Amino acid sequence: MRLEKLSLINFKNIAQLELRLGEGINGFVGDNGAGKTNIIDAVYYLSMCKSALPTTDGQNIRHENDFFLVEGGYRTDEGKTEQVVCSFSRKGGKILKRNGKEYERLSDHVGLIPVVIVSPADTTLISDAADERRRYLNGFISQLDRNYLMAVMRYNAVLGERNKLLKVSSDEDMLQIYDLQLAEQAALIHRLRREYIERLTPLVQEFYRALSEDREQVTLEYRSELNEAPLMEILQRNRQRDLVNQFTTSGIHRDDLILKIGGYPLRKYGSQGQQKSFLIALKLAQYQIIASECKERPILLLDDLFDKLDAGRVTQLLRLVGAEQFGQILITDCNPTRLQTTLDRANTPYQLFTVTGGTATP
16 A cells, blocks of 8 residues: 555644655654654554544644644555545544545544554553553454454443443343343454464564564463453353442453563563564564555554664664565654665665655655
């Protein structure tokens, strides 16, 4: 998948911007706050219908304006063209169109334009609570399986209703109905999470070895109560605890993805370089699985590439992603000389854009 043309109006600090991008590596250089990450985020937004950052749609509107518009003209690996336009206004909400036709549900769009992002925000996968890692899994698998996305949405909706009931009532008949609905969705979610984590693990190990000279073994572990028993059984067993706490204390909404290096938690025992290398390996493994299943190479977004990585590892990364198995890549860095020197060292074709005050020029 290749983004040929990107147009932005009132998106974050960008008043108006139109870019034509190359099919290989596109580098964006400029000072912090110039708008490099905003360009990357706009590309992500067109794929996932939301920002890669924890912001609301209203916060993505440029100051003193009432709307934003993001538009992308794409060409698939098979040569087919796609036009995607997403707009948001404070009064009218969000509208998403594909080739001029408006989507009835935003979720129907996810997966059409596959994307993988590597950014400094990925550190939350290591340092923050389990909900960040579940969010990562949901975003990854949802691009590949529409049924998974729908199951997560249904599960969360039923979970909310069950929690409301637990605050006001102990109606066993209603709890049974909610339990059956949760169990049905949870079975699919659990199966797919387990399958994709099993597929990710050997690829993460392979990419980590390629990026780093570390001999430590890296692993992924899927922690879920459903590994031991079906959700229906678990909910029945914990009925009294749920009634006392007035919320659902068990289920796939408590799953976690455990990242380990040398058999120990990455958060505690991995250096900053090891942690960043692990996260990049995880995203490249995700990229390879998506490319294989979609028969379409995702757009790869590398934001603030040199963050916590030495020049040697960055060069090795660029050599990896410069291979034929990878497609279009967008990279940001605040140091133009450093990025250009590293790209030259990696012997990979590229073009550079200079970003200043929300504008970008070749």
